[in-house]
Amino acid sequence: MTDPLRVLIHGANGRMGRALSRLAGEDAAFDIAGAISRHVDARVVDGIPRFAVSELNGVPIFDVAIDFSQPEAFDAILGLCVARGKPFVSGTTGLTGSQYEALDAASTHIATMWASNFSLGVAVLHDLVERASRVLPGWDCDIIEAHHTRKVDAPSGTALTLGDSAVQGGATPHFASIRAGDIVGEHCVQFTSNGERIELIHRAGNRDIFAAGALHVARALRTRAAGRYRPIDLLG
Structure with a gap:
């Protein structure tokens, strides 16, 4: 039996971050390694360790990071995944051309997937x-x-x-x-x-479909070689 996927949720206080935490918490296939947001009021919430964005380097071991945050927070989480050699899934919108270029560069080292919609x-x-x-x-x-x-x-x-x-x-x-x-x-x-x-x-019909799709592709990326993938590449 495959061990649960250790997921790092970046942008945990947003609408998508909260949905990801809820759905992953209800599914034995996932283990939430940590939740990252701009501000942290408590170190542990519902059994999930919380970290501020300034504490990225101190997050525990994870298998894949899922990012639904803001463009100004994108570079740091992508850099962390490259440094640790872990897959990166992102739905952050409003990225600049240089950030898309950074994503392409990261894809030569790790499996990455960015999408505007995870349905x-x-x-x-x-x-x-x-x-x-x-x-x-x-x-x-x-x-x-x-x-x-x-x-x-x-x-x-x-x-x-x-x-x-x-x-x-x-x-x-x-x-x-x-x-x-x-x-x-x-x-x-x-x-x-x-x-x-x-x-x-x-x-x-509801926003849970986007969080469920992000979790689906996160599991699929776990065993993929470095490269930039599309959602259609990870169906099935």
Whole structure:
């Protein structure tokens, strides 16, 4: 039997960090090695050791780090994973070009995976969008995304990366954004020609799917060689 995966959660006080802690704590396949956040009020919460971001070098042994934090905290956690030779999973958005370059450089030493969306269904959607774009040259490609009213960025990061998949297939995507109510996340990629239309749609019913997806890919990275992976590479 495989030992539980020792997970280091970076950005533990955020919405995703809290979901990761809850789901990993309910699954015997995981052991939370530590939780890192900007500020620490207690050293141990629910049996999980807590560390401030300034204490990164003192965190215990871990098998993989999962990062959902802020761009200004990204470099340090990536550097820690490289220094310890451990896989790195990140959903931190708003990274700079140099940070993506650092991620590429780190991938020559460790297994890494960055994604704007950790839903396993969205991973499949990316593949479908690229394939449809490739076999439907000349069709209009529109990406319509909807989120809750508190979401500031538009188009969403997921919409933009779906656009990248469309470009890979040869399409030129156009974007539209909706902010309404408490919508968790909906993405529709529409291909239109004269007299016909194809819609590829993903709807998120709750935010736990993103945390569950991050834990899934973290387990898959445990035995992977150094490289930069996509969610679709780690399904199954």
